[in-house]
Amino acid sequence: MIVFKEARHLFHFAGLFVLAFLVFLVARHYVVPKSFGEYGHYRGAAIGEMAAHPIKFAGHQACESCHSDVLDVKSKGKHAHVNCEACHGALAKHADDPSAMTPVLPDSAVLCARCHTASAAKPKGFPQVVPADHSNGLPCDTCHKPHSPAMDAGGAN
């Protein structure tokens, strides 16, 4: 029975493995985040954290809920489908609390030119002008009202 004479060592060794495995299980329990594997091989809570990022652009619905007068003018003009914040910038702060932030009126020389400066690269049907030739240096809003830019719109703002 020489084979089993030293079996004690094997049991010690096996015991060590079992112990190490238990330590691994305990460590894993504490190290792996609770929501890991909730939806897949990632931390499920990360989705909620992503969704909690603050909003900077309020969205045109928020603007329209107060500024319905502007919406009335705009919806009849060429800019009907241009959202408010496309020109006025991110205004979620103003939408949350109108007194907290007053929007700055955009400079029409910069703003209009950004879209309407003539370039061969732009789609052919899109209204484009060479600003220097078109207005002789006058600001765009001398003739065109941005919310309803057609000249025959009666100067509605």
Add this chain to the structure above:
Amino acid sequence: MNISRRQILILLPAAAVAWKSVLAGTPEASPNYKMTDHWWSMLIDIPKCIGCGNCVRACQIENDVPDGNFRTWVERYHVTDENMVSPEVISPDGGKEGFPVAAEDAGKYFFVPKMCNQCADSPCTQVCPVGATFISPDGVVLVDQKYCLGCAYCVQACPYGCRYIHPEKKVADKCTLCYHRITKGLTTACCEACPTGARQLADLKNPNDPIHEFLKTHSVQVLKPQMATGAKVYYNDLDGSVR
């Protein structure tokens, strides 16, 4: 205060459990939003894009994107008869401040807005060694920045060049399809700011979404279809020279 050894042994595990729930945090749930009801995508209508750069600026503001990095950018292609295979492509500062005026010239010009393609079989999520990037149940490719090591495997893996390492956080960053907005019923910042409607957020699981009719009636393509990434950013009227 006198605490026996027995009491400490009982209290320790309880404290550990309590501390763990503190570490896990409570995710901020958006009421009435069910992830399994949505499968987000985007439609980009090339003939409508005027290269104003509104989307790039809006994205940068909405998502605090550092200067010099882009979650979305606009490229201008110039294709002539001679360079069909390798057209001239420019994107000065991602097209953020628009493009130089193009003189009437030979060939054709067009703008191509680019962004994360929100691939359904994305190469970037497959290579992440720690499970820090993933496809959410509503079809958005996201990065868990608390878990990311910044190894940049995913940056290399993306065939569209849509990822970058955030210069301050030193972790991978990318377009989230404005996840914080779309889960609240808003559209993305780039779509909100686009003056011509060249970008449209679309929900493929919503049977009433106009995307279904559009895909049926238009010549729509995704970028690099040969890579079988399951890209969900659909380009209308995409020129064959676009890479």
